Amino acid sequence: MKISNNWLKEFVDYGRDIDTLTNDLETIGHELESVRPLVNATGLVVGEVKTCEKHPDADKLSVCTVNIGTELTTIVCGAPNVRSNIKVIVATVGAVLPGNFKIGQAKLKGIISNGMLCSLAELGFESKYLTDADKDGIHVLGDDAVVGTNALDYLSFNDQIIDLDITPNRGDMLNMIGIASEVASYYNLPVVKPRVELNEIPEATDLNIKINTDNCSLYAARVVKNVVIRESPNFIKARLIAGGIRPINNVVDISNYVMLEIGQPLHFFDLNEVGNDIIVRMAKENEKITTLDNQERILKAEDIVIANKNGAVALAGVMGGLTTEVTVNTKDILIEAAIFNPVNIHFTSKRILRSEASTRFVKGISKETTLYALDRAAYLLNKYASGQITKNVVMVDHTDDVKPEIIITIDKINNVIGSNISKLEIIDILERLNMTVKQEDNNLLITPPHYRLDLKIAEDIIEEVARFYGINKINSKPLVGTVKPGRLTNYRHYIKNINQFLQAQGFNEVLTYTLTNSSNNQDYYLNPLLPVLLNHPMSQDKTELRTTLIPSLMEVYEYNKARKINDIMIYETSEISYLDHQSLATKTLLTVLASGSLINNDHQKINIKHDFYSLKGTLESLLNYLGLNNRYQLKRDKYHQSWHPYATASIYVDNICIGLIGMINPTRTKDPVYVMELDLSLLQNFNIPVIKYQAPRKYPSIIKDVSFIVDQNTDSCVIIDLIKLSGGKDLINVEVFDVYQKETSKSISYKLTFASDERTLTDEEVNHKFNEIIEFVNDKIKTEV
């Protein structure tokens, strides 16, 4: 809300400097956006152009003799509308215009100019506030301007604008009276309300109003006849501009002026166009109206309209209709002051146009405000547009006159705040805020002022007391109550451990965006999860929620790779949301990416690059760490073409697939990139054993080596499975220790460890078992030993 300081002072003479005022407003919850002068300029005086002749050497320049009060001086001016015998704004030598533009004596094509004649644009006004005449040239002042005096004073531009951020609950502060009341309450000062003296003519107001909907609780109207349309007085124009509204003419300006002043948006109809029969009703679905911006609007049943016999003439609370608009030819005016259902106005304005008016209707307005604004507008039309006010207001009133009291105790107030504020002080605060306070036993019965529609419950009253008492005077007090240990969720506990593990392994945690596009979501899986789509995406690259983290990590890889960072070890854990048979489901993924060197030291000639086996190592140690020792295995499957088809595997735990690990298809990346993505929600569900100590085996073990020559495509684990199957209880471990590739076959060497918990095994029995195993393997699979 932009507040004219001059206007505010007219209603409350607050007697402090502006910084004190804004600081105090901030402590009671009104955040200051800025304080700035309406016109940031000095040295502007009223001048009169005495003579005006063409510049001898420049077609577009005029040489003027200007009376600036103290002297007659020569000023060269380039405006097309400069002429003799007009009063103008003169920036004298030494003046400073907005943008710290200093005016000095200047020579223009040989003629010395002692200053500048100003347009309003040169005073810093945006063109939206200017009339067409003002857009094209210098501003011409009225004849009543006194030569030599301050031009800003004459124009009512000598003002400060205080821009406050009003919280959504304080609709009452979207007008000058509301602001003044708040200031007056805080400083305990009176508010001087604007005058309303109605000189009604004897003719009775001839209107017939009907409300055919529940969504309009009050519709009041007056008629003002024979208005004279002209420019508004300077103070009205200046205050509208200060409030961010463009001046049009005296009649239109008065409706806006009253809205800024009192908070009630008004609508003025041309009475002769709209007629005397007014109906407020809901729009018919697909009903049409041409609004005053000359656009045809197709309405919905949720819109409220004002109609006459011929149909809708205004979109209630949002915009007037073109046919009944006030024009330069308008003589008689119907002033509408009404209260509409905020919810309807919210949705209609959201669809059609948000405006100063609709915003105020959505916040809500009191009946007292509405009727006051109606009379105030009539008064101003009489005063500044020479209108004649017919006798009486015509209205239909469905407002509820009973105002419920808010009941609260002093104890309750202090109990919520944690304070010890006296009854006297509390009542004083409430009464300063114009609340009516009755005392009944321990209870305070409070009726808020009509304009404070936000005060409904006891807590609202507590807030008001705390606000004016000064919440920062309250001392902090520790919580008391039962002490119990706080607990991470199982999920956060799990993630915390995984984080520790991966970071210790050298992986850096990344944080990336959830929103992605559909091609990313389909990029790494043959059967991607069904994504959750946004209703109205902001951009084409963020249309749905990711179902895999791999594209996000690949993007981080590409980013770093492009910056010559080659050794990349990253991971992310994140919840993902997706659709499972139409219903929303979530799970948590862990995705790990590795590329470049795992460990490197050139002078030692050590450079271990990431490969499938290094990432597999990370996977296995992680699964061991997560208590799943000996329960996992990798299996081959078919994969999306983004993966290397022969260097990718599915990860199984207890025969349930929990993710995949592999090399990104080398055609897609500069360097080899290895990625694994695990479903942590599945992993977390596996039962893991409690740690139970077992004494180390007492008896020595015997190790036997054997090599098998097998077909190129035989996986090493096939033989391990066979060895284990035939190994008996004394075979305690089997592992691969060498692989030797031949032309179409390969030789795999295994180390078998035998030991017993009960005794020392003899060479004889181990050799016997060893030979049995070899026979068994040879039996089952085509090998050479």
Place this chain on the structure above:
Amino acid sequence: MEEKLNGLLNQLAEELTTITKEHDLNELKSKYLGKKSEMANIYNDLKNMDVSMKKSVGQLLNQFKNKASELIDAKKSELDEQLLNAKLQAESIDITLPSLNRSIGSAHPVQKIISDFEELFTSMGYDIALGPEVESVEYNFDMLNEEITHPARGEQDTFYINEDTVLRTHTSPVQVRTMLANKDKKAIRVACPGKVYRRDTDDATHSHQFNQLEVLVVDKNITIANLKDTLEITMRHVFGNDREIRFRPNNFPFTEPSYEVDVTCFNCNHDPKCSICKGTGWIELLGSGMVHPNVLRMSGYDPEIYSGFAFGVGIERITMLKYGITDIRDIYTNDLRFLKQFNQIEVQNENK
């Protein structure tokens, strides 16, 4: 005889000083103690001596043998030591050459702050609670007392999935979920971290995705003074022991009264050029308030019996302030040169 043997010993000692190799030492040993040595000759002569002579010469010979062996063994140890030293010296390395270094990976700074908060609040008896990122309009808005006309509900500010479902715009729905899940309507202390989404265009200070931590306490007799105490503990934990806070009245649908919370600037002492507080001495930090009775009531808590406070803090905001990050987009870019600056331990702020 005694003189002779002493003479031999002296001779041996003298010769030992010139020995530098093990081979020479062995030769010397056989020269003095071997079969052809002077000592061996004397031994051979023993059988020709009478008994008393035999006894005294025998003793002298034994003494000689022991002493000579001692001298030779000492030299042997000396040579061994020299040999080992020479060997080790040959293995001397340049200790200033680069190491075979595997540095630890880093937690993302945002996660560091979340973990730190989790630790702080669990230490104070709060449970951690989580909720879904795709949330119902009912939990995200309705049950938090956000009226249908509230601007935050608009499609301009919120990512809608359909008319009943949104990407949650704050972690506050976890308040509702926590209260509803508490069937016995017991006292609650929870801290709820998580991702939230707003329909903002990304720039240096806005991100369509960020993290929040929601803190909710519900019990009998909870006061604004309790809220203030908890906020002081929290802010001092993050920004240091000397921090003070102040409330500025504001309006949020889910709390009444509602307060913006500012903390005293940790970067300056009212320096008008301070890039963080712009010379005001205060940093705007978070929104807080007393849980609105409608919110309590809708979640099954009787506001006549229970009251509560809640606050929600932006994790990225804290992260940026704490580490001096000026562009929120850097947090989501994951440049490794950014991430690796966070892989070290940090000193804990002491509690006042």
